[in-house]
Amino acid sequence: MHLKILVTAGDGIGPEVTNEAVSVLKEVANIGGHTLELDAKRIGGIAITTDGTPLPVDTLAAALDSDAVLLGAVGGNEFNSLPPDKRPEAGLLQIRSALGGFANLRPAFAFKELAVNSPLRPEIIDGADILFVRELLGGLYFGQPREWNKATNEAWNTMRYTKAEVVRVARIAFQLAQKRRKKLCSVDKANVLEVSQLWRAAVIEVAAEFPDVALEHQYVDAMAMHIMNRPKDFDVVLTENLFGDILSDEAGVITGSLGMLPSATIGGKVNLYEPIHGSAPDIAGKGLANPLGAILTGALILRHSAGLEAEAAAIETSVRKVLEQGFRTPDLARTNPQGFTVLSTTEMGAKVRETVKTMLVNA
Ligand code: IPM
Ligand code: MN
Numbered sequence: 001m002h003l004k005i006l007v008t009a010g011d012g013i014g015p016e017v018t019n020e021a022v023s024v025l026k027e028v029a030n031i032g033g034h035t036l037e038l039d040a041k042r043i044g045g046i047a048i049t050t051d052g053t054p055l056p057v058d059t060l061a062a063a064l065d066s067d068a069v070l071l072g073a074v075g076g077n078e079f080n081s082l083p084p085d086k087r088p089e090a091g092l093l094q095i096r097s098a099l100g101g102f103a104n105l106r107p108a109f110a111f112k113e114l115a116v117n118s119p120l121r122p123e124i125i126d127g128a129d130i131l132f133v134r135e136l137l138g139g140l141y142f143g144q145p146r147e148w149n150k151a152t153n154e155a156w157n158t159m160r161y162t163k164a165e166v167v168r169v170a171r172i173a174f175q176l177a178q179k180r181r182k183k184l185c186s187v188d189k190a191n192v193l194e195v196s197q198l199w200r201a202a203v204i205e206v207a208a209e210f211p212d213v214a215l216e217h218q219y220v221d222a223m224a225m226h227i228m229n230r231p232k233d234f235d236v237v238l239t240e241n242l243f244g245d246i247l248s249d250e251a252g253v254i255t256g257s258l259g260m261l262p263s264a265t266i267g268g269k270v271n272l273y274e275p276i277h278g279s280a281p282d283i284a285g286k287g288l289a290n291p292l293g294a295i296l297t298g299a300l301i302l303r304h305s306a307g308l309e310a311e312a313a314a315i316e317t318s319v320r321k322v323l324e325q326g327f328r329t330p331d332l333a334r335t336n337p338q339g340f341t342v343l344s345t346t347e348m349g350a351k352v353r354e355t356v357k358t359m360l361v362n363a
Contacts, residue, residue: 001032001034001035001306001307001308002034002035002037003029003034003035003036003037003067003068003301003305003306004037004039004065004066004067004068005022005025005036005037005038005039005066005067005068005069005070005301006039006040006041006059006062006063006065006066006068006069006070007022007038007039007040007041007069007070007072008040008041008042008043008044008059008063008069008070008071008072008095009040009071009072010042010043010044010045010046010071010072010073010074010088010279011044011045011046011072011073011074011075011076011088011279011281011284012072012073012075012076012278012279012280012281012284013072013073013277013279013280013283013284013289013345014044014071014072014073014074014279015072016284016285016287016289016291016345016346017072017073017275017289017290017291017293017294017295017345018070018071018072018294019291019346019349020291020294020295020345020346020348020349020352021070021291021294021295021297021298021349022038022070022298023349023353024295024298024315024349024352024353024356025298025301025302027353027356027357028302028308028311028314028315028356028360031357031360031361032308032311032360034306034308039062039066041056041058041059041062041063042056042059043055043056043059043071043074043088043091043092043095044073044074044075044076044088044089044091044092044279045074045075045076045078045079045088045279047059047088047091048079048086048088048091053091054074054086054087054088054089054090054091054092054094055090055091055094055095059095060094060095060098063095063098063099063270064098064099064269064270066270067270067271067305067306068270068271068272068273068301068305069095069099069270069271069272069273070273070274070294070297070298070301071092071095071272071273071274072274072275072279072294073274073275073277073278073279073280074088074089074091074092074279075087075088075089075278075279075281076088076279076281077281083148088279093141093142095272096136096137096265096272097137097142099265099268099269099270099271099272100137100267100268100269100270101136101137101265101266101267101268101270101271101272102135102136102137102138102165102168102169102265102267102268103133103134103135103136103168103169103172103173103265103266103267104132104133104134104135104136104244104263104264104265105131105132105133105134105176105263105264105265105266105300105304106131106132106133106134106244106248106251106261106262106263106276107129107130107131107132107261107262108128108129108130108131108132108248108251108252108254108255108261109128109129109130109254109255110125110126110127110128110129110231110254110255110256111255111256111260111320111323112126113320113323113324114255114256114257114260114323114332115256116256116335116336117256117257117332117334117335118253118254118255118256119253120228120231120253120254124228124229124230124231124232125231125232125254126232127232128231128232128234128254129232129235130227130231130234130235130236130237130251130254131176131180131235131236131237132236132237132239132244132247132248132251133169133172133173133176133236133237133238133239133244134239134240134241134243134244134245134248135161135165135166135169135238135239135240135241135244136241136265137165137241138160138161138162138165138240138241139159139160139161139195139240139241139242140157140158140159140241140242141241141242142160142241143157143158143159143160144158144160145158146158159193159195159240159242160195161195161198161199161240163198163201163202166198166199166202166203167202167205167206168267169238169267170186170202170203170206170238171206171209172266172267173186173236173238174206174207174209174210174213174236175210176236177210177213177235177236178210178212178213180235180236181235182212182213182214182235183213183214183216183234183235183236184207184213184214184215184216184235184236184237184238185215185216185217185218185223185234185235185236185237185238186199186200186203186215186216186217186218186238186239187217187218187219187220187223187237187238187239187240187243187244187247188200188217188218188219188220188240188243189219189220189221189243190217190219191219195240196240199240200217203215203217203238220239220243220246220247223237223243223247224246224247224250227247227250227251227254228250228253231251231254248261248263248276249276252276256332257290257331257332258276258277258293259275259277259289259290259292259293259329259331259332260290260292260293260296261275261276261277261293261296262275262276262293262294262296262297262299262300263275263276263297263300264297264300264301264303264304266304271301271304271305273297273298273300273301273305274297275293275294275296275297276293277290277293287344287345287346288329288330288331288344288345289329289345290329290330290331290332290345290348291329291345291348291349291352292319292329292348292352295315295319295349295352296315296316296319298315299311299312299313299315299316300312302315310363311360314356314359314360314363315352315356317359318352318355318356318359319352321355322348322351322352322355325341325351326339326340326341327340327341327343327348327351328340328341328342328343329342329343329344329345329348330342
């Protein structure tokens with residue numbers, strides 16, 4: 001197997017965590033006799049500083065010419081006063097839209113070993129396993145018109161969806177549910193918003209193609225509460241763009257740390273892979289960042305872009321084993337460092353690498 005991956009590490013902790021993800025991927029590829037063709041390009045704040053734009057043309061060209069893009073994180077405090085279209089985040093939105101992936105898969109599952117990190121009681125989260133399917137190219141993030149009119153002191157954004165945009169992402173969510181526990185919860189605000197009424201009607205129409213999947217609808221405000229009260233009741237959760245952004249961060253509470261959550265964006269020309277956590281400028285460059293979200297994102301590359309399911313699962317099992325052995329990055333040992341071995345970013349990466357090597361060589 002030959003896989004061409006573009007790494008856009010970005011800002012803050014992005015370079016540190018993607019380095020670890022890449023070294024785990026290299027190890028797995030070596031053992032299986034697969035070749036990885038890796039290239040690196042700038043995106044986000046680092047690109048603004050160096051190239052004057054958050055998404056340089058050569059980054060986009062290289063991205064379109066690869067099998068998968070692994071993105072670290074974008075954003076930094078020095079850019080906070082810039083208008084939205086000049087910020088590092090604009091580079092991320094541009095590459096998402098150019099690559100065309102509209103279904104952003106965000107798995108959130110409870111690691112038993114990290115239950116102690118969650119403010120939720122273990123019996124609430126134990127066994128929770130949710131797959132968010134967040135629509136990524138529509139809604140308030142991209143809808144026109146949008147403006148902050150400084151003269152009139154008014155600002156507006158537009159939450160807009162076409163039926164076709166809802167149908168295509170709903171189909172992917174139903175297909176994923178078929179391979180899981182066959183439950184789909186569609187999130188909207190159909191008691192208030194027309195766009196949500198269209199959303200719900202389109203999802204109901206698609207449901208007819210998937211009679212084996214049980215469909216329910218929840219309003220987003222109620223859903224925010226249900227995820228905390230009874231996360232185990234949910235399997236696949238389908239949301240529009242902003243609702244999914246918010247609910248997936250909230251679901252970090254189930255996992256114990258936002259630093260654990262990977263994502264994969266599929267359905268377009270080139271799949272885009274990014275951990276859910278941000279650039280965390282406060283801890284960048286100190287070896288404190290948790291690379292496990294990025295490493296698990298690497299596993300998703302193998303699963304969705306290379307068809308290497310066994311290798312993807314081996315990485316996921318290795319992460320679990322390393323946690324079982326009591327190894328933690330500082331974010332996973334904040335309230336209870338006793339009894340754990342606290343590792344730096346690179347040490348944690350090395351632990352996963354050794355573990356996955358042992359697993360695959362002995363398989
Ligand atoms: C995410 C992030 C991004 C988003 C930002 C950085 C633009 O929060 O991937 O969840 O809002 O989509
Ligand atoms: Mn987010």
